[in-house]
Amino acid sequence: MLTRRLTLAGALALGLALPAAAQDTAPKIPVVASFSILGDFVTQVGGDRVEVTTLVGPNGDAHVFQPAPGDAKKVAGAQIVFVNGLGFEGWIDRLVKASGTKAEIVVATNGIAPRAMAKEDEEGHDHASHDHGKGDEEHDHDDHAKKDGHDYDHGGHDHGGVDPHAWQSVANAQVYVANIRDALIAADPAGKAAYEANAAAYTARLQALDAEVKAAVATIPENNRRIITSHDAFGYFGAAYGVEFIAPQGVSTDSEASAKDVARIIRQIKAAKIPAVFMENISDPRLVKRIAKETKAKVGGELFSDALSDDKGPASTYIDMMKNNVAQLSSALSS
């Protein structure tokens, strides 16, 4: 900022007109997004004016993320830190405090009606029994998460019964975009027109995507719109588009899941005649594959739940992620 002012003063002193490129070389606003999907939203709205740094990257699991010193540095240098909220980033408050940042913390889900986490499934299995209020159990899970990073039966999903995965509804994604737009305008009023134009163009693409997802789900026979995923990430998608997602929440996704838990899920799949089970990009596929093997359910491919793919993958943007997910659902469930 200081450099820019001096340059401007120097140019004026010399009586020179500012070069047309001055705007292009202006420093970008440094912002942080807590995870990759949110990082894409911020990039779409911020365009050329912002430099987006993401904490939990592609295929990363924000539930069990453990910030490193480098993350505190990223947060310290940011002007805005965008978070999902709804308890998704259980580690964010400590990270913000440790970083000493002056950044504004913007909760991108503000204004979204949160879903309650399902407490009971159709068999009356009590998911609440997997809450982690019990100290011993929680320590076990923490150790486990450190070991392999694949434990969704973790405190991260126990956040006052609110489901954080709001981005899985495209209508909600438009709320994220509006919140991001407003926060960027507040931080950088000179970019107002650009942020408004970017947000409007992206929102139009999201509206088209929403219609596309609805049309694709409509082609799936109604009885087939029920699937198993490893963790409970698709509640908003299910509510918005009429697909029932049953997640064996409370079962570890690694190979050490107890025989009793696996047997219970298998009974549930058979009783409810669930046609397909899906893997997730952020989770270990072995349990889901094993369940599929022991039931007649087919493995329906990989869904992107809490993170984008890397650039080479099929879901490196939010729009591609939703298209990939609905294509996976359609191809597995349509026959």
Ligand SMILES: [Zn+2]
């Ligand atoms: Zn999740």
